[in-house]
Amino acid sequence: MKNKLLLLFFSCSLIFLGCKKDKKDEAAPDTNAILKQKIIGKWNYVKTTTEQYDASGKLAKTEDQTPESIQTWEFVDGSTANSSDFRGVRKYSYSIDQTDGINNISLTYNSTTIYKLEIDNNRMIWSAEGKTGDPTYPKAKQINYLDRQ
Numbered sequence: 001m002k003n004k005l006l007l008l009f010f011s012c013s014l015i016f017l018g019c020k021k022d023k024k025d026e027a028a029p030d031t032n033a034i035l036k037q038k039i040i041g042k043w044n045y046v047k048t049t050t051e052q053y054d055a056s057g058k059l060a061k062t063e064d065q066t067p068e069s070i071q072t073w074e075f076v077d078g079s080t081a082n083s084s085d086f087r088g089v090r091k092y093s094y095s096i097d098q099t100d101g102i103n104n105i106s107l108t109y110n111s112t113t114i115y116k117l118e119i120d121n122n123r124m125i126w127s128a129e130g131k132t133g134d135p136t137y138p139k140a141k142q143i144n145y146l147d148r149q
Helices: 002-018 032-039
Strands: 041-053 059-065 072-075 080-085 088-099 102-108 112-119 123-131 139-148
Touching: 032 088, 032 112
Parallel strands: none
Antiparallel strands: 041 059, 041 072, 041 139, 072 080, 080 088, 088 102, 102 112, 112 123, 123 139
16 A cells, blocks of 8 residues: 555656646747848848837838839848849948847948848848937838848
8 A cells, every 4th residue: 555655656746747848949049140041042122111200209100112123132142242223233241240139230332231130031121220310200210121032
């Protein structure tokens, strides 16, 4: 009888200790190498959305701008990108980094512009926000959408 009680005790202990809920696998943020792999290829520029904010920080105006002509971006390797449109081909250098868990892309042609970078298999989004100098809309955010060819 004593053996049966011990066996029952150990069985119950195993059930309660062995059936602990597993933590869900949280997606790790993409590393620079993974982002550079995702970005390689040809992308079509789809549109730019401009969001303008009033002095209280409330979104006051949104405007979508679609390109008048086709613009493509080709990310050739981990540091070179070509932009093509009716004006011809322009060669950019780029780099990707993370700041406070946010992915950024820095594009350099004549000067360097830094955008927040979001990317999945078929859509890439670059966004930047800052002060405008306009007292009606002192802050604005520009969001550029690109789709994989």
